[in-house]
Amino acid sequence: LAKTTQPISMDSYEGQEVNITCSHNNIATNDYITWYQQFPSQGPRFIIQGYKTKVTNEVASLFIPADRKSSTLSLPRVSLSDTAVYYCLVGPPRGSNYKLTFGKGTLLTVNP
Amino acid sequence: EAGVTQFPSHSVIEKGQTVTLRCDPISGHDNLYWYRRVMGKEIKFLLHFVKESKQDESGMPNNRFLAERTGGTYSTLKVQPAELEDSGVYFCASSPKGGTNDPVYFGPGTRLTVL
Numbered sequence: 001l002a003k004t005t006q007p008i009s010m011d012s013y014e015g016q017e018v019n020i021t022c023s024h025n026n027i028a029t030n031d032y033i034t035w036y037q038q039f040p041s042q043g044p045r046f047i048i049q050g051y052k053t054k055v056t057n058e059v060a061s062l063f064i065p066a067d068r069k070s071s072t073l074s075l076p077r078v079s080l081s082d083t084a085v086y087y088c089l090v091g092p093p094r095g096s097n098y099k100l101t102f103g104k105g106t107l108l109t110v111n112p
Numbered sequence: 113e114a115g116v117t118q119f120p121s122h123s124v125i126e127k128g129q130t131v132t133l134r135c136d137p138i139s140g141h142d143n144l145y146w147y148r149r150v151m152g153k154e155i156k157f158l159l160h161f162v163k164e165s166k167q168d169e170s171g172m173p174n175n176r177f178l179a180e181r182t183g184g185t186y187s188t189l190k191v192q193p194a195e196l197e198d199s200g201v202y203f204c205a206s207s208p209k210g211g212t213n214d215p216v217y218f219g220p221g222t223r224l225t226v227l
Contacts (some may be wrong), residue, residue, distance in 0.1 A: 034215075043116070043203045043218025044155070087155075094215040097143045097207055099168060102155040 004088045009107040018075045020106050022088030025069045033064060033071045034094065036087040038105070044087060048073070049094055075108075083110045114138065116219035118204050124225045130192040133222045135204030137186070142209040143167075144187050145216065146179060150200035158202075161187060194226045 005023040012018045024033065032051050036044040048055055050062040061074040075082060085105040092098040117136045125131050137144045146158040159169040163184035176195070181187040191198055201221040208214050
């Protein structure tokens with residue numbers, strides 16, 4: 001599976017828009033890009049998945065350029081409760097029941 | 113609908129002892145996975161059940177680890193004998209059978225401390 005690279009940590013203030021970029025230069029044609037969120041003392045939780053261009057749901061937006069070698073998770077107007085580790089994964093789409101490969105993730109700290 | 117549950121939430125044992133972790137997947141989910149994160153490392157895949165059968169156990173670290181899923185419902189992960197390097201957080205996850213658009217759902221994890 002393609003290796004991903006993302007910032008180790010980021011800080012923001014409440015109400016800001018946060019963008020976390022992930023690099024995946026070796027992404028395969030069939031790979032999807034998936035983001036998970038993990039709060040302390042909890043397991044990872046699926047946030048969003050996309051293949052190309054832009055995907056938006058009630059939690060976040062995912063921007064994927066044409067070359068798909070990177071992606072950006074956008075969290076609008078973050079709150080303190082958005083403090084968590086965010087993981088970028090590449091691989092088969094959800095529902096394919098394939099093992100997930102996690103990287104180190106990005107620790108997002110939202111400050112008041 | 114209840115999520116994936118794990119028991120215990122935290123276990124502290126001494127080196128050489130045996131520990132059994134339990135996972136109850138979301139009802140009706142055929143796929144059950146075990147992952148773990150040891151200190152300072154990434155979350156790593158251990159194994160994957162489809163119902164009661166082991167689909168992929170390529171991530172199991174050694175033969176001190178034994179996972180079972182009798183009847184295709186809940187699963188146990190036994191570590192015998194436990195070593196210091198087994199300390200970490202063990203996550204269970206589940207997902208429906210293939211062909212759905214559902215992601216993998218994770219439990220809260222069991223923190224294992226081996227002294």
